[in-house]
Amino acid sequence: MPAPTQLFFPLIRNCELSRIYGTACYCHHKHLCCSSSYIPQSRLRYTPHPAYATFCRPKENWWQYTQGRRYASTPQKFYLTPPQVNSILKANEYSFKVPEFDGKNVSSILGFDSNQLPANAPIEDRRSAATCLQTRGMLLGVFDGHAGCACSQAVSERLFYYIAVSLLPHETLLEIENAVESGRALLPILQWHKHPNDYFSKEASKLYFNSLRTYWQELIDLNTGESTDIDVKEALINAFKRLDNDISLEAQVGDPNSFLNYLVLRVAFSGATACVAHVDGVDLHVANTGDSRAMLGVQEEDGSWSAVTLSNDHNAQNERELERLKLEHPKSEAKSVVKQDRLLGLLMPFRAFGDVKFKWSIDLQKRVIESGPDQLNDNEYTKFIPPNYHTPPYLTAEPEVTYHRLRPQDKFLVLATDGLWETMHRQDVVRIVGEYLTGMHHQQPIAVGGYKVTLGQMHGLLTERRTKMSSVFEDQNAATHLIRHAVGNNEFGTVDHERLSKMLSLPEELARMYRDDITIIVVQFNSHVVGAYQN
C-alpha cells in the first residue's frame, strides 16, 4: 500500500489523531453499489455495530503499521506536480453561464460553477442543476449518498422532475398528460446542465417516468378547478416526500426485470441527503434534508464578506431535531433514539432519502429481503435490523424549506455536502469564494467618491489588487478554487502545494480516512438584476 508516511504526522498533529483512533477500523459491510468490499473509513455515516467489532483492527497495529512504513518509503516519489494536481482538481469541474443576452428577461443568476472531489471510490456524492422550462427559475442541488451511491444517484436524476411537476400549473399538467396519452411529443420540463461525468440511468428511466406520471396524474385529479398560485415551499416539500415514497414503493413492489429489481432495492436500502435551491428572480427557496448546507455570500458595504446560513443541518448538533425525534417516539425510547450523536446509534443525518432500514417495519424489511435477490440476502448489512427499533419510521425525507428574498448585496450561494463544511468554517468559505469572484470579475470596484486620492496612491492600490488577482488566476471555477482551499489549506489559511499534493495522492482506500466526498455548487447572482427588482 503506497501510503506516504510523512503525511500521518502533520495530520495527526492537526487533531486527526483522535478521529483515526476513535473510528478507524475495517468494517465489514459490503457497499451496495460498489465492488470494493473493504473500505477503511474515518468518519462513517454508520458506526460499526458491536457485532462487527471483531473486524476492527486493533489500534496498536495501526500505529505500528504507520511506524513501520516510515522507514520503508521515499516520500518524494509521491509528490504530484502542480499540473497533475490541477488535472485531478479540475477533472469534474463544470461551469454554466446563463446566456448573456436573453432579451429583456434578464436572469438574476449569472451562472454557476460546480465541482466534486471523490474520497469514496466510487464517489457517493451527486449534484444536479437544471433550468425549469415550463415555469421560471433554476434548480440546483447537492446530494450526499451513504451506504453506496445508488440512492444519491436516483435522487439526483429524479428529484428535480418531481419539483418541476409540483410547480406546474394545472393546464400544463393536463397538456403533458394528454400528450402522453395520444403519443404526441411532450413539452420539455427541464434543461439540464450536466458535467459529462454526471450520468443518468438508462435502464430505470421508464420505471422512473411511470412513477412520475402517476404523481402528476394524482396532481391533476386533486386539482379543484380553481387556479391557485402554486406555493414553492409546498411544492418542494411535496416533491421530496413523494419521491421518497416512490423509492420506498418501488422497492416493495419490485420489478420483473432482475437488474431493475436489484437496482430499486439498492436505491431504497442506501440513503442520500439533499440540499436543493430554487431561484426565481429574487425568490430563493432552499429545501434541505440532512446535513448538506446552503450558504449565502453577502458583501457588506465596506466590501467585507459575511456568511448567511440558509439551511439547518439535520443531525445531532441541531437541538430542534433532537427535540423532534424525541417527540415523535415514545418516552421510553428517549435515550435510544439518538445515541453517540447518531440516529439509533447508527446514522449521522437525521433526515434522508432511502434508508428504508430506518423507515419500514421489521416485518416489511424481512419480507422484502427474503423475496429479494440473493445479492441482497447475502449482504450482512441489509439484513441487520437497527437496535432499539420499536416505532418506525425513525427517518423522514421531508425537507425544511427556507425562503430568502435576494438583495443586491447577496452575491452568491454555496451549496455543498458536509465534506466541505467539516474541513472549513463557513466564514472562510464565503470569504474565499467572495475574494475569488471579485478578483475574477472586478466586482468590488474602487470609487474615489469625495476622498482625496493622489494618482500615485491609486496606482499603488491598483497594482496591489492586480497581484492579488493573479494568485486566483489558476482556477477558472469557484468550486475548484474552494476545493483547492479545503484540501490544501495550511495553518495560515493559504494553499500549501505540498499538502495539497499529498492529500490528492492518497490511494483510494485511504482517502476516505482523511476527507469525505466534497461536492460544491457556487451560484453567482446578478446584482444589477436583483437591484432592478427592488426598485
Added chain:
Amino acid sequence: MADYSNKLYYQLEQETGIQTGYTRTGSIFLAQTQDRLISLKRINAGLNVIGIPSEIISPKKVAELHHLLNVHDLVGAMHVPEDAVVSSADVALALASAASQNGVQIYDRTSVLHVMVKKGQVTGVETDKGQIECQYFVNCAGQWAYELGLSNEEPVSIPLHACEHFYLLTRPLETPLQSSTPTIVDADGRIYIRNWQGGILSGGFEKNPKPIFTEGKNQLEIQNLQEDWDHFEPLLSSLLRRMPELETLEIMKLVNCPETFTPDMRCIMGESPAVQGYFVLAGMNSAGLSFGGGAGKYLAEWMVHGYPSENVWELDLKRFGALQSSRTFLRHRVMEVMPLMYDLKVPRWDFQTGRQLRTSPLYDRLDAQGARWMEKHGFERPKYFVPPDKDLLALEQSKTFYKPDWFDIVESEVKCCKEAVCVIDMSSFTKFEITSTGDQALEVLQYLFSNDLDVPVGHIVHTGMLNEGGGYENDCSIARLNKRSFFMISPTDQQVHCWAWLKKHMPKDSNLLLEDVTWKYTALNLIGPRAVDVLSELSYAPMTPDHFPSLFCKEMSVGYANGIRVMSMTHTGEPGFMLYIPIEYALHVYNEVMSVGQKYGIRNAGYYALRSLRIEKFFAFWGQDINNLTTPLECGRESRVKLEKGMDFIGRDALLQQKQNGVYKRLTMSILDDHDSDLDLWPWWGEPIYRNGQYVGKTTSSAYSYSLERHVCLGFVHNFSEDTGEEQVVTADFINRGEYEIDIAGYRFQAKAKLYPVASLFTQKRRKDDMELSDLHGK
C-alpha cells in the same frame, strides 16, 4: 476633414460669440519605438503636402515643449503646432445656436420612435411628441444609430457598436498647467494627455476594451456606467511613467463615457441603399469632435448635390451590408478595433475577429494546403500559401514597414504564374445577372455603362459605371451571355453600392430582372501560360487563342461538370482563364484542375501574387486607385468609353467636356529606381509624389514587381500652378518630362513615371533555346 473642423471651430467663436474653449495648443505624438517613428514620419509627410505644418522632433525638443514629460524612453516625436483643443459641449452649443440663428428648429428632449417611409422614400419622423414631416432624415444617433436604423420597417443597417471609454480628470497642479500646454499622444503607452483647467485630462484606448449596449438601449437600465479603476490601471501606469511628477496630483474623477466604433475604424456616412432621403452620420471612433465639422460639411454637400466634394467611399455606409450587422460580430469586432486606435498601423493589416463568415466551398481544402487568409466584405480570400517546410513569423512580430516575411513565398507564386499555371480562388467578387424579356436589358445597360455593350454574344467588355461627373461608381467586367442577358463582375465590396446604384437608375416599370448571383458561383482564376493546356485537357476542347480569343466567355464542361462559365481573362493581364463554377461543382472542378495541372506545374496562389501581377501591368483597381471622382480619361482608358458612337450614357457630357479641356490629373505608374527592397522602407499608399521637387499628388497603391525587380506605385499626378496652387491641365508631355521622386516616411526615392505599362511584360513565353533544366522543376 479634421482640418476643416479646426477652421470651423476657430471661426465659430467669432460668428456666434459663444465660448468654445478653442485654444491652439499644438500636439505632440510620441514614439517609443523606431516603427512608431516611421509611422509618424509617414503621417508627417502626408500632412505637410496638404499644407498642415508639422515636424519630426527629437526627444530633447519634446522636453523643451512640455516640461513634465519623461523623454528617456523616446526615440522621437511629431509636433503639430496648429492643433487645438475645444470643449465639446460648448462647440455643440455654439453650432446649435448658429443653426438656430439661421432658422433651424431644434426639438429638445424628444425621442425619435421611427422614421416614416413611403415607397422607399423618407416622408417624416414619428417622435414621442408627434409626427414631423420631412424629405430628408439624418441618423446622427451615435451609439444608438444602430438601433434606430433597425427600428425602421425596412431596416437600415448601420454597423457600429459602443465600448466603454475611460478618461481621468485631476485637480489643478500646484502651478496650474498653462492653457497653451500641448496635447500629448503616447500611442505606444496607449494614452493621450491634455491640459484641463490647470490639471490634466488623460484617457486611452486599452488592449482589453469593454463593449457595452450590445443589447441596445434597454441595457441602459441595468448597466450603469461605473468608474472601473482596475480596468484603468494599465493606462494609469502608463500615464505615471510618462509624467512621473503627477504622482502627487489629486484625482478628481474617472469618467466612463462610451464611444462608438465601426468594424473598420472609419466613420459611417451617406445615404441608405434601401431608403431614399435616409442619411447617416455616425460611428466616429472616438474622433467625433475632430472629424465632426468636416464630416458635417461633406454630408451637407451630399444631401444638396447628391454627392460630396471629396471621395468618401471609404466612409460610405454602402461599403457595409447587412452582413456586418450581427450584434455578435459588432461586439467582437469593436473589441479589436478600439485597441487598434493606438496600435501601430502597418501595411497589409487584417482584422482577426469576425472572420470566416463568408467562405468559398474550397476554404477547407485551401486552408489545409497552407493558405493564409485576408477578409474583404466578410469573404475570406487567400493571401498566399505557406509551403509545409516554411514557418512565418507570429502575427505581432510580422508587423513591419520593411520587406515582409512572405516575400519569397509570393515570389515563387508569381514565378509560377508567369512560367506555368496557378489557381487562385476569387469567389468573393460581386456577381450580378441582368436579364430582360425584350431588348430592354441592352438599352438600359448602354445608358448605365460607359463602354459599348452591344457586342456579339460571348464577348466580355471592361467598362465603367459612371456618375454624372464622369467618375467611376464601379469598374466592372460584363459578359454578354446571350442577346438579353448579361453577367456582371464587380469588386467584392461593390455588393451593396452597385446594387443600390443599379436599382436607383433602372427604369422603375421595366421588366428587367436584376439578380445577385454572388453566392451561386465559385470563381477560380487559372493564371499562366499553361492554363490553356490544363483546360483543354479537362474539356477536350481547343483553348488556343484562335479558338478562344481573349475577353471571350463560353459555357463548357470541365471534368464531369457541365455549365462552367469559362472566361479568357485573369484580372492581371497574364494569359489564363476565369472559371465561374456553380458551387456544387466547385470541389470537383478544383480537384480535377489540380490533378491534371500537376504535370504542368500547377500550384495554388493568393491575392498577393495577383496584386503584384496586376500592379506591374498598370491595372488600376476600383476602391483603391480609382473612385467616383476619377474619370476614364484620367486613367488612360479612353478606349473603354463609347464617346464616338453617338450613344448617350451617364457621365457622357462630363467626359466630352473633359476631352475637350484636358484632364487635371492623370493616373501614373512610378517605378522606383534607387530603392533597395531589402533595406529600404517599402511604399504602401498615400506617399507624396514629387515632380521636379514639387508635390504633384499621392500614390494610391503599390506592389513589388518580381519581373521588373522594382517597386511599382500607382498614383495620380496633378499639375499645381507654382504661383496660385491652382490645378492645371496635365498632358502626357507634362508627365513624361519630369524627374520624379516618391517620399516614403521622409526619404525620397527616384522614380520613373510611365503612362503605359512596360511592354516587355506582355511578350509571351521565352524562346525554345532559352529553356533550361529548372523549367522542369515543379513550381
